[in-house]
Amino acid sequence: MKIAVAGGTGVAGRLVVEVLRARGHAPVVLSRGQGVDLLSGSGLDVGLAGAEAVIDVSNVITTRRSVSVDFFDRAGRHLVAAAERAGVRHLVTLSIVGVDRVRSPYYAGKLRQEEIVRGGAVPWTILRATQFHEFAGQLLNGVPGPVAVVPAGRVQPIxxxxxxEALAGLAPESPLAMAPELAGPRVESLVDMARRLIAAGGARRRPVLPLRVPGGMSSGGLLPTGAGPRGTQTFADWLREKTSAMPA
Structure with missing residues (x-):
């Protein structure tokens, strides 16, 4: 099956393409390097020609609400419209567990993306997944200075x-609308994850101070609320894998 991957050069997108190819599908990367610009819509019609399904893992790195909303609004509208013109039968979009419960400038854009998908004419599935194991490191990298202030909250990283693999499995199947939430195998403390990452040499060594933040993150808003599929790799497993691959 020909399956287009929006954001196919990103952290998740590269793996989606790899998994699709290993399963015998024909992935097509929708990226600027392949002549496709989601923000302008340029190249989408050519990129989607003959595609039966689309997996959208496109992303923007920002902490500004206006940037996030603008990106996901424009990219989402162009992708849905082009997918409809191409006769795509299934649009699978990656979202985030808690996106509708945790107030975050970035999440405002993801909510807008979900609204566009739901309102479009292309049959759809939205998969909300919990934070990746890399989340603690991303938080640490975003905090300069001699002390790292990390939100006091719990996540179930995956x-x-x-x-x-879950996205690649959904795309060839019938649309589900809202898929069951996907989460990792264990609930973890963000502060503890950050400290363990630093202790293992995966981030700059410095004290980590917990900060209770408003908006739902510190009160369990990022945890799944119901039953659903669960991953198998724990944060400890991931951390061992990461540190074993680091140069001595």
Whole structure:
């Protein structure tokens, strides 16, 4: 099956493409390097020609609400419209567990993306997944200075590859609308994850201070609320894998 992957060069997208190819599908990467611009819509009609399904893992790295909403609004509208013109039978979009419960500038854009998918004419599935194991490191990298202030909250982190495998499995099947939430195998403390990452040499060594933040993150808003598929790789497993691959 020909399956287009929007954001196919990103962290999750590269693995989605890899998994699709391993399963005998024909993935097509929708990226600027392949002549496709989601924000302008340029190249989408050519990129989607003959595609039966689309997996959208496109992303923007920002902490600004306006940037996030603008990106996911424009990219989402162009992708849905082009997919409808191409006769795509299934659009699978990756979203985030808690996106409708945790107030975040970035999440505002993801909610807009979900609204566009739901309102479009292309049959759809939205998969909300929990944070990746890399989340603690991303938080640490975003905090300069001699002390790392990390939100006091709990997450149920999952391996990126397991999310990619789930997306690749959904695309050839019938649309589900809202798929069951996908989460990792264990609930973890974000602060503890950050400290363990630093202790293992995976981030700059410095004290980690917990900060209770408003908006739902510190009160369990990022945890799944119901039954659903669960990954197998724990944060400890991921951390061992990451540190064993680091140069001595």
């Amino acid at each position: 391996a990126v590859r397991e999310v990619a």
